[in-house]
Amino acid sequence: MKAAVLYDVGDIRVEERPVPAPRTGEMLVRTRACGICSGDVMGWYVRRKAPFVFGHEPAGIVAAIGDGEAPRDDDGVAFAPGDAVFVHHHAPCFACEACARAEFVQCERWRSSAIDPGGMAEYFRVPRENVRDTLRLPPGMTFEDASLVEPLACVVKSLRRSGLTGRDHVLVIGVGIMGQLHVLAAGALGARVSASDFNAARRALAERNGAATFDPHDVEEGADVVICGPGTPDAVAAALRAVRPGGTVVMFTPFDPAMPLVVDAERFYFKDLRLIASYSCGPDDTREALALIARGIVSADRAGVERFALRDVAAAHLALAQARIVKPVVVFDLQP
Numbered sequence: 093m094k095a096a097v098l099y100d101v102g103d104i105r106v107e108e109r110p111v112p113a114p115r116t117g118e119m120l121v122r123t124r125a126c127g128i129c130s131g132d133v134m135g136w137y138v139r140r141k142a143p144f145v146f147g148h149e150p151a152g153i154v155a156a157i158g159d160g161e162a163p164r165d166d167d168g169v170a171f172a173p174g175d176a177v178f179v180h181h182h183a184p185c186f187a188c189e190a191c192a193r194a195e196f197v198q199c200e201r202w203r204s205s206a207i208d209p210g211g212m213a214e215y216f217r218v219p220r221e222n223v224r225d226t227l228r229l230p231p232g233m234t235f236e237d238a239s240l241v242e243p244l245a246c247v248v249k250s251l252r253r254s255g256l257t258g259r260d261h262v263l264v265i266g267v268g269i270m271g272q273l274h275v276l277a278a279g280a281l282g283a284r285v286s287a288s289d290f291n292a293a294r295r296a297l298a299e300r301n302g303a304a305t306f307d308p309h310d311v312e313e314g315a316d317v318v319i320c321g322p323g324t325p326d327a328v329a330a331a332l333r334a335v336r337p338g339g340t341v342v343m344f345t346p347f348d349p350a351m352p353l354v355v356d357a358e359r360f361y362f363k364d365l366r367l368i369a370s371y372s373c374g375p376d377d378t379r380e381a382l383a384l385i386a387r388g389i390v391s392a393d394r395a396g397v398e399r400f401a402l403r404d405v406a407a408a409h410l411a412l413a414q415a416r417i418v419k420p421v422v423v424f425d426l427q428p
Contacts, residue, residue: 095213096405096422098146101135101413104406109145112208112217114158119171119218119226121179122155125235126211127243127397128405128420130268133413134323136348147212147422148181151229151238155215163223166375176229178241179218180378181207183225196374212405214424225375227382236392236399237385239421240273244381244390245373246344247273251281252377253370254317254342258282263311263334266321267291267298269419270344272395274319275303280389286315294418297396315339323347325354328367332356337363342370392421399423 095109114120127149131137138146154175157163162170171177184191184199191199201221208217218226229238247270256262256278264274264287271287271294278285279302287303288311289295295305311334320331323345331341332355347353359365373381384390392399396418400408408420 093214094402095145095209096147096402097143098132098138099143100139101133102410104146104409106402106405109209109213111215114156114217115220116158116160117163117220117223118158119154119163119223120156120215121150121152121177121218122215123150123152123211123213123424125152125239125421125423126150127239128409128412128422129243130270130345130412133409136350137346145210145213147210148207149239149242150207150211150216151176151178151235151241153177163218163220165226165228166224171223171226176233176235176238178227178229178238178378178382179207179216179222180225180242180375181211181222182372183222184374185221186224194374194376197372202374212402212422214402225378227378229382230386233386234392236397236421236423237390238382240385240390240392240395240397241378241381242373243270244273244277244384245377246270246370247277248377248380248384249373250274250319250342250344250370251277253368254319254340256281256283256317260284260316261286261314262317262319263288263315264298264303264319264321265308265327265331265334267294267303267305268321268415269395271319271321272297272301272418273390274321275301276390276394277384279303280384286311291415297418301394317342319344321345325351328353329355332360332365332367335365338365340366340368342368344370346371395419397421401425
């Protein structure tokens with residue numbers, strides 16, 4: 093099979109790899125669509141793992157089941173070849189103290205589990221531990237739409253951690269793909285949504301998705317919740333200035349470890365501000381994300397998805413790294 097191997101930002105190679113064989117309790121999935129994540133263009137982050145078959149936003153069709161009893165979903169229903177599915181690249185154990193607190197990303201099994209070899213391949217193996225966070229797609233849902241389940245689930249978690257309600261005003265700083273998903277999901281909650289970005293085309297897309305938009309220099313204080321998309325000290329500082337007294341800032345993207353986080357300590361303390369992180373997502377979030385897509389709240393077209401063939405994956409990755417597109421999704425050939 094063909095698989096896209098990430099060696100570095102700007103260095104992705106489509107290589108031949110063996111098709112993995114599913115073992116007992118496992119599945120083999122034929123990939124139909126897989127998104128390129130904004131995290132896949134953060135050099136410091138991907139270099140720690142490179143080279144690797146990247147892609148953790150896959151949707152596809154069950155191609156084969158391992159020998160023995162068929163794996164079952166969280167409702168106890170057996171999977172079978174032909175099922176259309178979304179598969180999360182990580183899955184928790186559901187038994188440890190972190191899982192009991194619903195802090196799934198802190199589960200040791202969540203951190204160690206992974207699909208094999210990755211989502212940006214013509215086929216991938218779903219290990220036994222990942223089957224429980226595998227979701228069947230509703231009839232009629234496109235694979236491009238389903239490839240948004242994982243990134244949208246990260247947004248679902250972010251908004252939940254923020255405490256956002258339908259009465260609140262939320263400001264989204266940065267409206268690349270994750271910002272656009274925040275705009276759509278926050279709007280679905282009934283919140284009043286604003287967004288800022290230096291890129292006029294992205295602001296225009298956010299406006300079509302229901303947000304009032306601003307150049308970042310024009311944002312004023314007053315939002316109940318600020319979602320800080322860019323992982324930079326300047327962006328976090330801007331978010332802390334824009335939030336109202338007693339409000340919440342969500343740090344959605346990690347910093348380069350060499351980059352310090354500095355805040356205005358006087359304002360932070362005397363304005364009773366909250367700064368919280370939101371890392372990845374868990375099974376509860378993926379289910380809610382799938383429901384939002386099934387309801388038509390979020391779709392590939394509304395989110396600004398552009399489609400690419402696997403042979404063009406390097407060009408798609410570069411276009412995202414250079415902020416020339418909002419979201420690339422690789423759509424795999426339907427032919428064997």
